[in-house]
Every structure is written in C-alpha cells, then in structure tokens.
Amino acid sequence: MNDYSELKRLAEEQCISSGLGMFEDHQLCENILSLIADNKRLAALLECAQGDCRQAMQIIERLTPEAELYQQIQIAAGSLPSSWEISLRVEKGYGGVDLIDPHGTVVDLDNVDESLSESVASAVAFAMSKEG
Known part of the structure; x- marks a missing residue:
C-alpha cells in the first residue's frame, strides 16, 4: 500500500x-x-x-582535486624554504611537479603515483626536511 x-x-x-x-x-x-x-x-x-x-x-567530487591542488599551492607559497622552487610542468599526456633546490638542480622525488596536489605537498615536505 x-x-x-x-x-x-x-x-x-x-x-x-x-x-x-x-x-x-x-x-x-x-x-x-x-x-x-x-x-x-x-x-x-x-x-x-x-x-x-x-x-x-x-560536482564536489569533480572539483575536489582542483581545490586540493590550490590548497597545496597556497601552503607551498607560505612554507617553501627560501631559494627553493616548485615548478608545475604540463605537456600533452603529462602533468607533473618539479622541485628545484637552491642550486637550480631538479630534485627527483619519485612521485609518479601521486596526484599533483600530493606531489606539491611532497615537494614542500622534502625541501623543509633539507632546510630544517
């Protein structure tokens, strides 16, 4: 009924x-x-x-990765040690994050399985561990 x-x-x-x-x-x-x-x-x-x-x-599920990347970039901008850089590389079929040390050398973080936001977070953590 x-x-x-x-x-x-x-x-x-x-x-x-x-x-x-x-x-x-x-x-x-x-x-x-x-x-x-x-x-x-x-x-x-x-x-x-x-x-x-x-x-x-x-919609939230689609936007979450972009929001996470934005958040990690904001954290990196405030936390990355002086003279370190993070570069976002994008080419056809690939997007990745490069960490550049104070000497201009690209650091191999071996983060191929990470999302872009995770890669930015890993790069910041690595740079901070080297400066701390």
Whole structure:
C-alpha cells in the first residue's frame, strides 16, 4: 500500500461507501485525500532533493582535486624554504611537479603515483626536511 494512487483509491472508495460508516464526515474525507496528496508531493520533493544532493556531490567530487591542488599551492607559497622552487610542468599526456633546490638542480622525488596536489605537498615536505 505504499503506492499513492492505490492509497488514494482506497480512501476515495471508503469515502463514497456509506455502508461502512468510516468516513461519513465529508470534511474528514477531504482531509484524508489532502494528506495523501501532500504526502505524494513531499515524496516527490524528497526525491528531487536527493537528486540535487547527488548532483551536488558529483560536482564536489569533480572539483575536489582542483581545490586540493590550490590548497597545496597556497601552503607551498607560505612554507617553501627560501631559494627553493616548485615548478608545475604540463605537456600533452603529462602533468607533473618539479622541485628545484637552491642550486637550480631538479630534485627527483619519485612521485609518479601521486596526484599533483600530493606531489606539491611532497615537494614542500622534502625541501623543509633539507632546510630544517
């Protein structure tokens, strides 16, 4: 009986039926039918809201890596020791992070399995460990 049209049909049938005496008050019948309609609208709104939440989560999932990279770049800008540099390299089919020491030498961090944000964080940590 979780189908709203079936519930409405039963309520209407009971309202029309005078033999049972359950819904002799016309206003009570109207109230019951109104509640059924409200429940149907609420269920539709809930379904829509859940769909909106799913869509919002999909957007967040797509934007999260970009936000993490932005956050790590901000951290690097404030934490990277003087004379160290981080360079983001992008070419067709590749994106990577280079850490450049104070002598201008590119440090091999062996971070091929890391995301760009993880690579920036690793580069900062490495540079800080060498300066500390």
